[in-house]
Amino acid sequence: MSAVVCEDVTQRFGDLTALDSVSLEVHTGEILGIIGPNGAGKTTLLSRIEGLAKPTAGSIKVLGLDPIADAHALSLRTGVQLQQAALPPRLKVGEALELFSSFYPRTQPWLPLLDRLGIAAKAGAYVDRLSGGQRQRVFIALALLHEPELVFLDELTTALDPQARLAMWDVVRDIRDDGTTVVLTTHYMEEAEALCDRVGIIDHGRLIALDTVAALISAHGGPATLQLELSREAPESLSGLEGVTEVERGHGATGAPTATVRGTGALAQRVLDHLSSCGVAISAMSTTAPSLEDVFLNLTGRSMREEH
Secondary structure (H helix, E strand, O other), X not given: OOOEEEEEEEEEEOOXXXXXXXXXXXXXXXXXXXXXXXXXXXXXXXXXXXXXXXXOEEEXXXXXXXXXXXXXXXXXOEEEEOOOOOOOOOOEHHHHHHHHHOOOOOOOOHHHHHHHOOOHHHOOOEHHHOOHHHHHHHHHHHHXXXXXXXXXXEOOOOOOOHHHHHXXXXXXXXXXXXXXXXXXXXXXXXXXXXXXXXXXXXXXXXXXXXXXXXXXXXHHOOOEEEEEEEOOOOOHHHHHOOOEEEEEEEEOOOOOEEEEEEEOXXXXXXXXXXXXXXXXXXXXXXXXXXXXXXXXXXXXXXXXOOOO
16 A cells, blocks of 8 residues: 555645645555645645645545544654654753654653654753754654654754754655654755655656656766776767767867767766777866756756756
8 A cells, every 4th residue: 555645636825735635655665755846835745745735726645544533543653753843942852752752652761762763862051052954853753752653854954964964864765764654855965865765856846757766867867977087989889879869079188088968868878988998098088977967957957956
């Protein structure tokens, strides 16, 4: 059974269509990333799946249940880390975990959970004295207290420094490895590329692509680029090689022949094998591969970083 099934989910706010007939499934045990620029509809979609509001049209099933009608039952089986959340500033971390533990009929011991998240030493600290990354870990701990089957993480690493962001990625991987399904939203394309088993791209409220990172890049990322410094001129036959779309010949700073090869598929391996068979040695090489940023740009004509 799929963890989440959305069918033609639409959300309108007056004349604004925030979600436009979005259909998707979240597979049990995967990390599904929903990416797109700020204002694309990511948080709106996630809030409807979480049951925080009812969509204008369409249907949503979470663990086979209705997120509105079965809200209480789902609250015991799902965990939520909201994009914006707060605790009373003079509440200690351990006090917050004790308080939230009282909300559920069954929870895991919270001190080992904090230890797993790397903040056990902060159990006696006030929440308002924590760094941004430490506070995020507290909210993740609150979402995981009752050992949910499904966790929603909304813009988890926004405003975190690079070191804290990488540490948070390890936390998300550990959550998935423990058997929990994860749905996360992000506008950091490198985060989705590093973490997600599949990625859905939302733009202007529409789901414009959904697949594995590798499949999205292969289908929509455009050509890879291979820059070579050679022992002699690249053979003409290189242009006819499978997957090669363009070859530019020139000379480097030392006068050595160079070639810039663009193409798709297993480009580097094919080019290297072909040059070797032609007796051309390679003295230097660099490659540039397409990324999710390229996929988004090619599908929408706009940068992932652009804000609405």
